[in-house]
Structures are given as structure tokens and as C-alpha cells.
Amino acid sequence: MKTLNDWITNNYERLYSNACRIVSNPDKASDCLHICILSILESQEEKQQMLLDGGKLENFITMCVNIQWKSTTSPYHKHHRKQPQQESEYIEWKHNIEDEERTQYDLSCDCIFSELGSLHYYYRILLTDKFIEGLTYQQMNEKYKISKNSLLKDIKVGVQMLKTKCIEK
Numbered sequence: 001m002k003t004l005n006d007w008i009t010n011n012y013e014r015l016y017s018n019a020c021r022i023v024s025n026p027d028k029a030s031d032c033l034h035i036c037i038l039s040i041l042e043s044q045e046e047k048q049q050m051l052l053d054g055g056k057l058e059n060f061i062t063m064c065v066n067i068q069w070k071s072t073t074s075p076y077h078k079h080h081r082k083q084p085q086q087e088s089e090y091i092e093w094k095h096n097i098e099d100e101e102r103t104q105y106d107l108s109c110d111c112i113f114s115e116l117g118s119l120h121y122y123y124r125i126l127l128t129d130k131f132i133e134g135l136t137y138q139q140m141n142e143k144y145k146i147s148k149n150s151l152l153k154d155i156k157v158g159v160q161m162l163k164t165k166c167i168e169k
Helices: 004-023 026-041 045-054 057-070 075-081 089-095 104-116 121-132 137-144 148-168
Strands: none
Touching: 004 026, 004 045, 004 057, 026 045, 026 057, 026 075, 045 057, 057 075, 104 121, 104 148, 121 137, 121 148, 137 148
């Protein structure tokens, strides 16, 4: 009776070539293949033996490599492919506070705050509570006795009104 480790050792070159065909980069293919092999080794022995006895282990590992490579939620993607996020404009603006030039971001914020005051009091209160005070829909529901669905729709209307007013300026 073959063991899983023996099978992987004997068939590693074929698994690696399958991974290279999927990934098209030998280094990345190796990493992706190792994650898949590790996940199989950590699975239950009954599942390992079932795949090994059924002769489906190679297909399973190849399918696993394919999923790891293409899925944006896979462990491989999270650790190897995901690009670091760029710093936001706000962080750059915060660090360059001495600059006299006003950015588009600054002008947008000024417009939003000035136009917020000109909205109907109902929309002004909802938008202030949601975005400035940081209340959840549940908290707003308890505070005003308005259904969450109505709150969601009215907040969308208020945001759309703000966008329209700021675009006109």
C-alpha cells in the first residue's frame, strides 16, 4: 500500500510541470504547488487515502493549483500575489500640510460640508449621524424609529443630492 508521501515524491516532477503550465512562472508555480500539497497533507487521512486509492490525486492537486492561482480569495493570492495597497491621498495631504496649494480632495471636502448645511434638515440629520457621528443603521433605527430600509434609501438620496450640488459648483 502506497503512502501519500511516497506518491508525492514519485510524482513531484509531473505535478510541478502541471503547475508550471497553469502558472507560467516556475518560482510561483513551486509556491502554489507547495500550498496545495500542504493542504492535502493537513487533510483527514480518509480523504487522502480515498484520493490515493481512486487514482485521482494528480487531478485533485492540479485542480487545487488552478483554483489557488485564479481565485482572489485563496491563501496563495493573499500571501503571494496581492499587491500592497498604495497610501491614500489623505495620508499624503496630511504629511504635506505646509503646502499652500489646495488639492481636489480639499475642495471636495469643503463643498460637501458647505452643501450639507443647505440640505433639507431630514437629509442633513441622517447624513450627519451616519457619516460624521458614525452611527449604524441599527442605532439610527432605534433613535428615530425609522425602518432600516427607509434609512438606507433616504441616505442614498441625500448622498446623491450632495453629489449633484457639488458637481454643479
